[in-house]
Amino acid sequence: MKLHELLKRCEDVANNPNKYVIEWKAKTGRKAIGGVAPFPPDEIIYAAGALPVTMFGGAVAPTDAYKYFPQFYCSVVTTSLQLGIQGSYRELSAVVAGCCCDGLKDFVENWKSAVEIPIIDCIYPANRKLEAARVYFTKELRQASERIQAITGHKTTDLDLQHAITLHNEHRAVMREFAEVAVDHLDIFTPTVRHNVFKSALFMDKAEHLELVRSLIDELKARPVYDFKGVRVISTGIIIDVPDILKMLEENNIAIVGDDVVQESKRYETDTPNGIDLYYQIATRWSNMEGSSLLFDVEKKRGTMLLDMLKNRKADGILYVLLKFCEIDEFDYPIMKQIFREAQVPELFLETENVYSNDQQAATRIQAFKEMVGK
Structure with missing residues (x-):
């Protein structure tokens, strides 16, 4: 090609991911299983003979989901539930939810009430560095794998x-x-x-x-x-799946030269290590991941990692994309802002959500950032 x-x-x-999933299922004769963001256990889904489909929600008004969630929950969980209610995930045989925040915990229970597709919860321990956490997560992965195998009919x-x-x-x-x-x-x-x-x-x-x-x-x-010749930025956040914002960046000659966005590069920074107990090795990857508001880290290495990337990629500034109503990311932002300020790094802050449409406030911020950088 x-x-x-x-x-x-x-x-x-x-x-049009649904079209791809339908074609893949017809071609292989196998099942597809959803994995709720941020870091679903793709490997155990794939090993069970199914197609892992990551769910970050989508650009849909979560009208029905608001019967289950308050309106101050992040759009990843509300729109994911909405898509489930309205049948957009009908090609999935099951959904695996890796709970690592309060919103996802509520999502699991609400999904059970609102959607007929089976959901498998898999608790991701927050204090990831402890050996006890790795042992606990290994047990969670094994249990999730057994339930996935029961659905696919393939013994891993x-x-x-x-x-x-x-x-x-x-x-x-x-x-x-x-x-x-x-x-x-x-x-x-x-x-x-x-x-x-x-x-x-x-x-x-x-x-x-x-x-x-x-x-x-x-x-x-x-x-x-x-x-x-334009402005080069490093993007950071959970999602940046907002066509209007991406278009505004392009119109202002701003390019993304690196990122630690959970929906993008953060998923690929850390490999699963080799070892005898393969489930333990997948649990160890979770322990080894660094640099995200969703990853418990008292040292806040995320800031240093972003500054290193900015230097290596010769970027002009940081694009901080905050997921609206994500408390974890909101708590992180003041710390990151202080780190950027002390390093004298220009920063563009944008608050987004999946249901986002054209926002002139964002357009004004983007234009002002470009002028501040001077390109």
């Missing part, structure tokens, strides 16, 4: 799980490489186009997406480096 065909494939899947072997871990590690590595290579081709990778590559990975078979991105990288390496 040529470059434009590869990008079109990413765009099509990102914009150690070979199945090892294959899934190897594949996902290879996919993580190629996504990290893509994020670096894309910086040299900002004439092609506008914020929207870049986002489509990451978003399509949430729904596609990892083996297929791995080959697609490898081909994409090969195409890019054959092209000359583009000398981008």
